[in-house]
Amino acid sequence: MSDIVSSIAGGLAVAATPLNLWYCFLGALIGTLIGVLPGLGPIATMAMLLPLTYYLEPTGALIMLAGIYYGAQYGGSTTAILMRLPGESSSVVTCLDGYEMARRGRAGTALATAALSSFLAGTITTLLIAFFSPALTAAAQRFGPAEYFCLMVLGLIAAIVFAQGSLLKSIGMILLGLLLGSVGADVNTGLDRFTFGVNELRDGIGIAALSMGVFGIAEVVLNLARPQEEGGRTQPVSALRLTAEDWRRAWPAALRGTGIGAVLGILPGGSAMLASFAAYSTEKKLSSSPEQFGHGAIEGVAGPEAANNAGAQASFIPMLALGIPSNSVMAMMAGAMLIHGIAPSPNLSVAQPTLFWGLIASMWVGNLMLLVINLPLIGLWVRLLQVPYRLMFPAILLFCCIGIYSVNMSVFEVVMLAGFGLAGIVLTLLDCPLAPLVLAFILGPAMEENLRRAMLISGGDVQIFASPICVALLVATAALLVMILVPSFRRTRSRMVDA
Amino acid sequence: MQEQNEAAPQGPVQSGPEAANAGSDLAAGLMFGALGLAALFIGRSYPAGSSLDMGPGYIPRAVAVGLLGIGLLLAIKGAAWRPRRWPAFPVRAAIGVSLAIVLFGVLIERAGLFVACLACVLAAALGDPQARWREVPLVAVVFAGFAAVLFGYVLRLSVQVWPL
Numbered sequence: 106m107s108d109i110v111s112s113i114a115g116g117l118a119v120a121a122t123p124l125n126l127w128y129c130f131l132g133a134l135i136g137t138l139i140g141v142l143p144g145l146g147p148i149a150t151m152a153m154l155l156p157l158t159y160y161l162e163p164t165g166a167l168i169m170l171a172g173i174y175y176g177a178q179y180g181g182s183t184t185a186i187l188m189r190l191p192g193e194s195s196s197v198v199t200c201l202d203g204y205e206m207a208r209r210g211r212a213g214t215a216l217a218t219a220a221l222s223s224f225l226a227g228t229i230t231t232l233l234i235a236f237f238s239p240a241l242t243a244a245a246q247r248f249g250p251a252e253y254f255c256l257m258v259l260g261l262i263a264a265i266v267f268a269q270g271s272l273l274k275s276i277g278m279i280l281l282g283l284l285l286g287s288v289g290a291d292v293n294t295g296l297d298r299f300t301f302g303v304n305e306l307r308d309g310i311g312i313a314a315l316s317m318g319v320f321g322i323a324e325v326v327l328n329l330a331r332p333q334e335e336g337g338r339t340q341p342v343s344a345l346r347l348t349a350e351d352w353r354r355a356w357p358a359a360l361r362g363t364g365i366g367a368v369l370g371i372l373p374g375g376s377a378m379l380a381s382f383a384a385y386s387t388e389k390k391l392s393s394s395p396e397q398f399g400h401g402a403i404e405g406v407a408g409p410e411a412a413n414n415a416g417a418q419a420s421f422i423p424m425l426a427l428g429i430p431s432n433s434v435m436a437m438m439a440g441a442m443l444i445h446g447i448a449p450s451p452n453l454s455v456a457q458p459t460l461f462w463g464l465i466a467s468m469w470v471g472n473l474m475l476l477v478i479n480l481p482l483i484g485l486w487v488r489l490l491q492v493p494y495r496l497m498f499p500a501i502l503l504f505c506c507i508g509i510y511s512v513n514m515s516v517f518e519v520v521m522l523a524g525f526g527l528a529g530i531v532l533t534l535l536d537c538p539l540a541p542l543v544l545a546f547i548l549g550p551a552m553e554e555n556l557r558r559a560m561l562i563s564g565g566d567v568q569i570f571a572s573p574i575c576v577a578l579l580v581a582t583a584a585l586l587v588m589i590l591v592p593s594f595r596r597t598r599s600r601m602v603d604a
Numbered sequence: 605m606q607e608q609n610e611a612a613p614q615g616p617v618q619s620g621p622e623a624a625n626a627g628s629d630l631a632a633g634l635m636f637g638a639l640g641l642a643a644l645f646i647g648r649s650y651p652a653g654s655s656l657d658m659g660p661g662y663i664p665r666a667v668a669v670g671l672l673g674i675g676l677l678l679a680i681k682g683a684a685w686r687p688r689r690w691p692a693f694p695v696r697a698a699i700g701v702s703l704a705i706v707l708f709g710v711l712i713e714r715a716g717l718f719v720a721c722l723a724c725v726l727a728a729a730l731g732d733p734q735a736r737w738r739e740v741p742l743v744a745v746v747f748a749g750f751a752a753v754l755f756g757y758v759l760r761l762s763v764q765v766w767p768l
């Protein structure tokens with residue numbers, strides 16, 4: 106207990122160094138900026154900015170990426186409330202009641218509710234991460250290669266079970282990701298696999314080119330081809346004030362939202378979007394006047410906004426504690442760690458305590474900054490929305506090209522970016538979810554390594570997978586796959602896809 | 605196979621979501637299958653070793669076989685459903701943007717950052733159906749100039765900025 110408190114204090118000291126505060130601020134600011142701009146989600150933003158983190162030291166890099174993530178998360182809700190344009194998927198629900206509140210001249214109240222609920226959720230979830238992660242890490246410390254392999258299998262399967270999309274296609278994408286991950290010189294023998302004689306491929310495919318291509322470039326192209334979305338008229342911002350009645354109704358909803366978000370966020374694959382939907386329907390069910398929902402009920406803003414922020418942050422737990430990224434955002438974080446030669450693993454908090462606790466503490470600092478950046482600057486954000494896409498996309502494209510080139514000063518990587526962009530377009534059009542691809546790509550090399558090591562240790566005996574931990578993990582994996590076949594779960598899952 | 609496509613409703617379904625699903629299932633199945641086959645072919649010489657001492661070819665081969673299997677399942681599932689609708693590929697935007705990126709790559713070391721950015725923005729405009737051609741050259745010069753100053757002089761990226 107006192108361990109954790111002193112660790113948090115140590116983390117705060119790391120996060121509060123001027124340089125890290127600056128990265129945190131920069132991340133939250135850029136994230137909000139991009140979250141407000143329509144057409145670029147948090148994942149594409151993180152992918153675009155991944156090369157930038159090559160130049161920072163690892164802790165600063167992760168602090169900035171995390172800031173971008175929750176900034177984008179929050180920026181999305183501003184446009185949802187003022188224009189009924191959800192900047193990204195997890196703020197879709199906020200449109201329902203947030204925009205209605207704005208139409209009734211209560212835009213300021215809605216914005217303040219969203220900001221305060223997010224802050225409350227962020228604070229509680231940060232504490233949760235601090236207390237929860239060390240326990241999980243301690244359990245995972247006893248894992249051998251076989252157990253770690255099973256854990257990764259569970260992580261991959263769980264990520265697709267709770268996420269959207271066709272199960273068959275998701276499995277196909279996992280396999281494709283594993284295949285892409287195996288490109289390069291084999292670790293044990295040095296044999297080149299799938300390199301086509303290209304020297305640049307011997308170190309493997311770059312995570313930056315892959316993620317920027319499939320998330321960033323593909324999104325740019327698909328946005329260009331799509332007719333521009335028309336949102337509601339921008340509503341004027343009223344005073345950022347809550348009445349006593351508003352407080353009374355909002356805070357229990359925000360607390361419930363935080364709980365729902367934290368639980369769903371820890372589950373792989375679900376994350377922020379699932380959490381906000383679940384919180385909205387819970388609030389509607391619990392309310393004594395459900396007919397107000399959809400007509401500007403403040404609970405309908407407080408609950409989901411708290412939930413999506415809590416969910417976004419709780420999804421750091423599996424990544425930080427076990428080294429298993431559970432959605433594509435965490436895959437970006439893991440990618441940034443790999444770039445700096447830090448393999449995501451259960452050892453992170455032991456091997457890199459500064460990074461581990463600094464990142465956790467920075468989340469709280471970042472949430473505080475969001476409150477400070479967002480509320481006074483709302484006017485500026487709204488004006489940004491008027492930048493037409495025909496001016497924005499060349500800038501995004503240039504940024505991607507220069508960014509990817511600057512990673513290794515390699516023309517080959519630039520060409521790969523174009524290739525992965527095309528691949529991303531095709532895969533998106535075929536409804537193949539991209540998250541499993543990137544997750545498997547990141548976990549693939551470690552999975553192969555651990556499997557080969559496990560088999561060597563056991564002398565080729567599969568019995569090594571009969572240890573209690575392995576069996577428990579494999580049973581959980583099987584149970585998840587069976588769950589997909591249960592009709593009621595299947596219905597809920599496909600409803601999420603439609604929403 | 606969580607969609608209940610097996611129980612095909614009879615009747616004139618023209619182009620509901622099922623038709624789009626069937627099209628994308630079939631296409632994705634063929635794509636996965638082809639990639640699995642290609643990986644098996646390219647990796648045919650990688651030593652697989654045994655499960656005791658796995659060679660560099662063991663995992664790729666197992667994954668490729670799995671990919672082939674998933675591809676076949678998806679293709680069969682998609683082929684069993686009619687009518688089918690293929691997703692529309694955004695040809696113009698895809699060509700414009702890819703060309704822009706490749707041009708940037710080709711020019712960056714030959715002609716420097718400014719020219720590469722100029723070409724990138726101009727080529728990208730080809731892919732934008734809403735491009736305003738009077739505005740595009742101006743935008744290209746301004747963006748390229750901004751990039752040259754920011755990355756060449758402020759951030760001092762070790763890259764040639766001008767053609768000479």
